[in-house]
Amino acid sequence: MKREFKLAWVVTFAGVILAGCGSERRDCVDASGKKLPDSACTTYRGGAGYYGAPRFIYGGTQSGGRVLGGSSTPSISRGGFGSMGSGFS
Amino acid sequence: MQRHRIDPRPNWQAEVEKWGLVFHTHLGKPYWDESAYYTLGSRDVDAIESATNELHRLCMETVQDLIRTRRFREFDLPAYCEFVLEDYAANPTGHLYGRFDFAYDGVNPPKMLEYNADTPTSLLEAAVVQWQWSQDRFPGSDQFNSLWESLIARWTWLKDQKLVPGFVHFAHSESDEDLMTIALLRDTATEAGLQTEGLLMTEIGWNKETKQFLDARDGAIRKMFKLYPWEWMVRENFGNHALQPELRNIWIEPIWKMLLANKAILPILWERYPNHPNLLPAYFDGPREMTRYVRKPLLSREGDGVRVVIDGTTTEETPDADTTQIGLQPKYIYQALAPLFEAGGNHAVIGSWVVGDESAGVGIRESDGRITTDLSRFVPHVIR
Numbered sequence: 001m002k003r004e005f006k007l008a009w010v011v012t013f014a015g016v017i018l019a020g021c022g023s024e025r026r027d028c029v030d031a032s033g034k035k036l037p038d039s040a041c042t043t044y045r046g047g048a049g050y051y052g053a054p055r056f057i058y059g060g061t062q063s064g065g066r067v068l069g070g071s072s073t074p075s076i077s078r079g080g081f082g083s084m085g086s087g088f089s
Numbered sequence: 090m091q092r093h094r095i096d097p098r099p100n101w102q103a104e105v106e107k108w109g110l111v112f113h114t115h116l117g118k119p120y121w122d123e124s125a126y127y128t129l130g131s132r133d134v135d136a137i138e139s140a141t142n143e144l145h146r147l148c149m150e151t152v153q154d155l156i157r158t159r160r161f162r163e164f165d166l167p168a169y170c171e172f173v174l175e176d177y178a179a180n181p182t183g184h185l186y187g188r189f190d191f192a193y194d195g196v197n198p199p200k201m202l203e204y205n206a207d208t209p210t211s212l213l214e215a216a217v218v219q220w221q222w223s224q225d226r227f228p229g230s231d232q233f234n235s236l237w238e239s240l241i242a243r244w245t246w247l248k249d250q251k252l253v254p255g256f257v258h259f260a261h262s263e264s265d266e267d268l269m270t271i272a273l274l275r276d277t278a279t280e281a282g283l284q285t286e287g288l289l290m291t292e293i294g295w296n297k298e299t300k301q302f303l304d305a306r307d308g309a310i311r312k313m314f315k316l317y318p319w320e321w322m323v324r325e326n327f328g329n330h331a332l333q334p335e336l337r338n339i340w341i342e343p344i345w346k347m348l349l350a351n352k353a354i355l356p357i358l359w360e361r362y363p364n365h366p367n368l369l370p371a372y373f374d375g376p377r378e379m380t381r382y383v384r385k386p387l388l389s390r391e392g393d394g395v396r397v398v399i400d401g402t403t404t405e406e407t408p409d410a411d412t413t414q415i416g417l418q419p420k421y422i423y424q425a426l427a428p429l430f431e432a433g434g435n436h437a438v439i440g441s442w443v444v445g446d447e448s449a450g451v452g453i454r455e456s457d458g459r460i461t462t463d464l465s466r467f468v469p470h471v472i473r
Contacts, residue, residue, distance in 0.1 A: 005217050005237060006280060009272035009287075010109035017111045017265050026292070026305070041291070056292060056305075076303060080327030081317065082262060082290030 026056045033057070033066040041079045053077060090133045090195030092432040092468075097123045098225065109272065110218045112265045115464065121214060122466035123222055127437070127453050128473040133195060134233045140199040140367045141189055141441045141448035147362060148204060149446070152348050155357070163353040163373060165387050165420055167323050173332045173344055182343045183252035184445070185243060185274075185314070186212075188452075190461065191439040192427035198366040199439065200427040201358070203385075206349035207342050208318050210266055211440060211467060212236065213273045215452030219469035231472040234450035236442055237277065243445045244281030253312050253341070256284045258304055260293060261316045271316055278314075290317050295327055302327075302336065313339050319347035320388050324416075352385045352422045371424040381426040383459075386419045392462035394419060397426060405458050429459060437468070 028041035031053075040054040056078050057067045098104055105113050105121050113121040129137075155161065161171045188209035191199040216236035223230050247253045259275055261267040268287075275285040286304060293310070294303035302310040315322070319342075322328050330336065337344065348354060355371040362368060376382045376398070386394040386409055394409025409419055430437040438461045440452040456465040 001231060003220060003237065005108075005276075007109060007217070007273070007276050008279065009275040009285075010213065010217070010269060013268055013272045014106060014109040014111050017268070018106060076294045076296050076307065078294045079291050080295055080330070081260075081293050081322060081325050083325055084318075084321040 027062075027067045028054055029057050029067050030054055033068060035062075035065055035067060055079070090130070090193070090430055091128045092125055092430075092435065092437070093128065094125055095123070095226065098222075104221070104225070105214075105218050108218050108221050109213050109269050111269065118464070118466075120466060121218065122455065122468050125435070125455075125468050126222075126226075127468060127470040129233055129451075129470055130473065133193075134472060137191065137193065137199055137233070137439060137441050137451060138448040140191065140201075141443060142446075144189060144201050144204070144367055145187075145443050145446060145448075147358060147365075148206070148349050148354065151354065151358060151361060152345055154361075155348055156345065160357075161348075163357070163387075164348060164351050165353075165417065166320075166347070167328075169329070169332065170323055170344065170347075173337055174348070176334075176337065177343065177345045182338045183247045183250065183341065184343055184346060185247075185341050186240065186445075186449075187342075187346070187349070187443045189441045189443065191441055192369075192429050193437075193439045194428050194430050197428075199441070200369050201355075201367055202369075202424075202427070202438065203352060204349050204354065205440075207346040208316050208350070208390075209440075209442075210270045210316070211452050211454070212270050212442075214467045215440065215442065215450060216240075216273060219452065219467075222469045223471050227471055232450070232470065233472055236444065236450050239442075239444035239447065239449040240274065240277035241280045244278045244283060246445065248281060248283060253283065255282075256286070256311065257341075258310050258313045259285055259287045259316075260290050260313055261287070262290055267316050271314075274314060274316075290315065293327065295330055300330075300333070300335070302330070302339070311339060312341065314341040318350070318388075318390070319344055320351070323347075352387045352389075355385075355424055356422050369425040369427055371422055373422055376423040379423065379425050383424050383426050384421050385424060386421055388417070392460040392465075395460050397459050399426065405460055407460055407462060426459075438465075 028036045028038045036054050041056050156174050187206035189204050190202040193199040223232050259271045261271040278285050288305045292305045356373050359368050359371045381399050384396040392407050395407050397405040435455045438454050442449045453468050454461050454465040455468050
């Protein structure tokens with residue numbers, strides 16, 4: 001039996017992992033845009049949407065320990081899933 | 090069913106990495122182990138395939154009855170999940186895949202150990218890597234494996250039935266294994282003509298004004314495959330949002346899969362279908378008459394919290410990280426100990442895949458002991 005796998009995503013991500021690179025850049029920031037450790041976002045347990053909550057910003061430009069711009073807005077909260085780790089079984 | 094020794098390919102790490110298996114080594118030992126392989130005869134394949142289809146049918150009947158009769162108390166669910174589950178009797182949504190774990194000794198009928206119906210992994214190695222190994226080592230050989238074609242066909246069916254739109258998001262944890270499982274599923278969805286985007290579970294956004302889940306670019310999520318257990322999702326901050334009436338159908342796998350992935354399904358199946366040749370005796374209230382049994386937590390993955398008891402003595406036990414992680418007191422079921430295929434101190438468990446509602450092949454995991462854990466090895470097979 002002949003079988004052909006078209007593995008675009010598999011090959012792409014395998015290359016990324018083997019190269020030791022992460023995925024798209026993101027930064028955890030506070031309400032003023034100051035950079036925080038990622039754990040501040042992933043372990044945040046406050047109410048969803050609270051303006052002062054740490055949140056991930058995607059893209060934007062970095063200047064003096066702050067991230068300017070990016071795609072998140074105050075009405076959007078992130079980190080409400082994923083605190084438990086890997087889901088494999 | 091037989092086990093054979095064979096020399097690994099000299100460059101086996103590079104060979105499997107070429108097909109995406111970058112997590113081939115765990116704690117310095119091979120997870121992908123091609124120093125051995127299994128041969129399955131046509132009688133083995135028939136036995137596993139028919140057991141898989143039969144057990145999946147029984148599971149689907151059972152889950153519908155559980156929902157219809159509101160029998161949820163043994164599953165240790167947050168109460169608000171029960172109302173959502175009731176909805177599914179009238180509004181079923183599409184499911185994708187699952188993996189039974191079987192004890193199979195090559196002689197007696199396969200016995201169901203559990204059903205990983207919500208977040209099964211070891212998919213890339215079962216679907217792609219063991220096939221490539223077989224064509225390298227035994228060109229032209231066959232394998233009990235139609236995972237790639239079956240997943241493409243299932244996505245196509247879901248699309249044709251309008252159970253998925255043209256664009257599907259795929260969410261996962263940060264582990265390499267989860268990422269590569271998602272990558273393979275995205276490739277099969279792409280082959281079915283769907284557009285896909287991936288993101289981390291932690292990147293999922295919630296817009297409190299529009300009441301929508303958002304991707305990392307703030308785009309609305311209309312259909313989401315999540316490689317993340319429902320029992321975790323419903324206990325996290327966004328869990329309540331996920332089950333709002335207008336959002337509860339965006340998820341693959343659907344929430345009723347959490348009933349099948351929960352070990353409480355094992356005593357319920359035994360109660361409904363006593364002495365079924367593919368089931369093991371299992372009870373909620375203790376081992377009863379069993380002298381050789383396994384105590385399993387309701388909620389656990391990768392063999393967490395499992396205890397093997399023979400004649401009153403615990404012979405093997407693993408710590409229970411999963412249940413304590415979500416802040417619950419562990420609850421257990423007791424299942425008869427089934428003999429596993431054993432050769433040279435290696436114990437084999439058959440991972441038997443279901444795509445849609447049909448059997449789609451196997452992957453074999455080997456362990457030194459009787460409990461399959463994250464240290465267990467994936468060993469390829471051919472049909473002979």
